[in-house]
Amino acid sequence: MVEKIQSIHHISAIVGNVQENYDFYTNILGLKLVKQTVNFDDPSVYHTYFANSNVDNGTIMTFFPWENEHKGTKGGGQVGRIAFSIPKGSVAQWEAQLEKHNISYQKSEMFAATTLEFSDPHDLDIALVESEVNSENNEILGFYGLVLLSTNPQGTLDLLTREMGAKLVEEADEYLHIELTGPEKHRVLLFKKALPLGRFGISTVHHVAWSVDQLTDLQAWRDYLKDANYHLTPVKDRKYFKSIYLREKGGIIFEFATKEPGFQVDEDFDQLGSQLKLPEQFESKRAEIESSLPDFKVD
Ligand code: ZN
Numbered sequence: 408m409v410e411k412i413q414s415i416h417h418i419s420a421i422v423g424n425v426q427e428n429y430d431f432y433t434n435i436l437g438l439k440l441v442k443q444t445v446n447f448d449d450p451s452v453y454h455t456y457f458a459n460s461n462v463d464n465g466t467i468m469t470f471f472p473w474e475n476e477h478k479g480t481k482g483g484g485q486v487g488r489i490a491f492s493i494p495k496g497s498v499a500q501w502e503a504q505l506e507k508h509n510i511s512y513q514k515s516e517m518f519a520a521t522t523l524e525f526s527d528p529h530d531l532d533i534a535l536v537e538s539e540v541n542s543e544n545n546e547i548l549g550f551y552g553l554v555l556l557s558t559n560p561q562g563t564l565d566l567l568t569r570e571m572g573a574k575l576v577e578e579a580d581e582y583l584h585i586e587l588t589g590p591e592k593h594r595v596l597l598f599k600k601a602l603p604l605g606r607f608g609i610s611t612v613h614h615v616a617w618s619v620d621q622l623t624d625l626q627a628w629r630d631y632l633k634d635a636n637y638h639l640t641p642v643k644d645r646k647y648f649k650s651i652y653l654r655e656k657g658g659i660i661f662e663f664a665t666k667e668p669g670f671q672v673d674e675d676f677d678q679l680g681s682q683l684k685l686p687e688q689f690e691s692k693r694a695e696i697e698s699s700l701p702d703f704k705v706d
Contacts, residue, residue, distance in 0.1 A: 409624070409627050409628050410572075410619075410620075411572025411573075411587075411588050412571040412572060412573065412587060412588075412618065412619070413587060413588055413589030413590075413618060414464070414465040414587055414589035414591050414593050414617075414618045415465055415550050415552075415553070415587070415593050415615060415616070415617060415618065416464075416617055416618035416619075416648070416662070416663075416664040416666070417456070417467035417469050417615075417616045417664065418467075418468055418469070418486060418489055418550070418553060418612060418614075418615050418616070419469040419470070419471065419612070419613045419614050419615075419616070420468075420469075420470055420486075420489070420531050420611065420612045421471050421479060421609055421610070421611055421612075421613055422471070422472050422527065422529040422609055422610070423472060423473065423474070423529040423609050424472060424529075424701070425453050425455065425472035425474075425701055425703045426701075426702065426703055426704065427528050427529070428470050428472050428527075428528070428529065429703070431527055431528050432457050432468070432470075432527075433457070433706070434706075435504065435508050435510070436491070436547060437460075437546050437547060438457040438458065438459065438547060439457060439459065439460050439462065439679070439680070440455060440456070440457055440679070440680035440705060441456045441457060441458045441462050441467070441670050441679040441680050442454075442455065442456035442647065442670055442674075442679065442680055442684060443455050443680055443682070443684065444456075444646075444684045444685060444686070445683075445689065445696060445700070446471055447645065447686060450685075450689050450692070450696050451696070451699050451700070452471055452472070452473065453470075453472050453700060453703065454469060454471055455469065455470045455472065455680075456468075456647075456670065456680075457469070457470075458670075459546065459547055459548060459549050460546055462670060462676070462679065463549060464618065464666050465550065465589070465591055465593070465618060466547075466549035466550065468489070471613065472701075473608070473609055476609065477608045477609060478530075478608050478609045478610055479606050479607050479608025479609055479610050479611035480605045480606040480608070481556070481605050481610065481611055482556060482602050482603055482604055482606070483556050483557055483558035483601065483602035483603055483604050483605060483657065483658055484556070484558055484604045484654075484657065484658025484659050484660075485556050485607075485612055485658075486553050486555060486556070486612035486614070486615050486659065487532060487553070487555065487556045487596075487598065487612070488517075488524065488532040488533065488534050488553065488554040489531070489532070489533055489534070489550070489553050489612065490518055490522070490533075490534040490535070490536045490550065490551040490594070491533070491534070491535055491536070491547045491548075491549070491550060491551055492535075492538040492540070492547065492548040492549055492550060492551035492591075493535045493536065493537055493538065493545065493547060493548065494537075494540055494541060494542035494544075494545055494546075494548060495537060495538060495539055495540060495541050495542075496537075496541075497537070497542075498521050498523070498535075498537050500545050501523060501545065502514075502523065505523065505525060511525065512524060512525035513525070517536075518534065518536040518551060518552060519577060519579070519584060520536050520537050520538070521536070521537040522534050522535070522536045522537075523535040523536075529609050530609070531610050531611075531612070532554075534551070535547070535551075536551040536552075538551065549591060550591070550593055551593070552593050552594030552595055552596065553593075553596070553612075553615060554582070554595075554596045554597075554598060555595060555596070555597045555598065555615075555657070555659055556598050556602050556605065556659075557597060557598065557601065557657025557658065557659060558601055558602060558603070558604055558657050558658040559601060559656045559657040559658070560583070560597055560598065560599055560600070560601055560657060562656025562657050563597055563655055563656060563657035564583060564585070564597060565656070566637075566655050566656065566661075567585055567595060568585065570632065570635055571587075571617065573585045573586060573587050573588070573595065574586050574588065579596075581598060581599060581600075582596040582597060582599060583599060584596055585597060589618075601657075604658055613660065614652070614659070614660035614661065615659070615660075615661060615662070616662035616663065617661065617662070617663050617664070618664065618666060619663055619666070620665065620666055620667070621665050621666070621667050622642070622649055622667070624665070625642060625649055625650075625663060625664075625665050628651065628663050629651050629663075632653060637653045637655070638653060638654070639651050639652065639653045645664070646672065646673070646686050647668065647669060647670050647672060648664040648665045648667070648668070649664070649665045649667075650662050650663065650664045650665075651663050680705060681705060683697065683700075
């Protein structure tokens with residue numbers, strides 16, 4: 408028997424220029440770059456990883472910055488808005504921060520708590536949601552949750568609540584509110600209407616990864632989901648974690664990823680994100696890869 412899925416492991420989105428993306432997520436949202444590497448399936452594209460300042464599990468946001476200006480179409484089979492959690496009482500300061508940088512936002516109760524909805528420079532949909540957590544500073548704590556846009560909401564709901572052990576907690580006008588069982592209580596808002604398939608490109612989320620502890624758990628999940636008739640990839644080595652992928656019934660790519668070994672496997676904590684790291688299979692092509700990548704400067 409497998410453990411319930413407790414939390415989000417990471418979310419991966421397709422955005423535009425790598426420098427613009429970095430500047431926004433570090434200087435404006437205050438996240439920390441924890442890894443610069445390449446897309447292991449296409450090393451001509453960067454893959455950057457950001458986290459909260461402690462680099463806690465369940466706070467990892469990753470980007471594939473496409474320089475080709477190929478815009479995506481938001482739609483079914485995708486993750487929609489990505490919500491980050493901010494400390495209790497920090498909403499006014501975050502509003503001031505967004506205003507200072509001329510980012511227009513909408514204040515709502517979308518996530519059943521005070522929510523600031525806005526877009527990043529490449530039109531990716533983001534939210535900051537006030538949590539119940541007190542903190543000495545106003546930094547982003549990690550994920551609050553996300554929206555799922557499904558071509559088959561019932562199929563998506565079944566996987567989340569039946570196989571993965573998440574709880575349906577609330578039914579709002581447009582969204583079913585589903586909660587994961589971990590301490591962060593990550594909230595998944597499933598859009599109730601079936602949507603036509605979107606198309607990947609800049610401004611869309613490519614996939615969400617759910618957290619499992621270690622390789623033996625990942626293998627148990629693979630067997631369990633196979634028995635439930637899902638088609639799964641073999642276990643892939645992503646260097647910082649091991650992963651399996653499936654496309655759920657609503658078309659969304661779900662990854663299951665291990666917490667181990669983590670981001671300090673090839674860099675010390677205070678060096679995280681400072682240099683381009685390549686997996687062993689690409690190290691011999693480093694010069695070629697570096698020359699094909701766009702300019703990127705880390706502060
Ligand atoms: Zn991933």
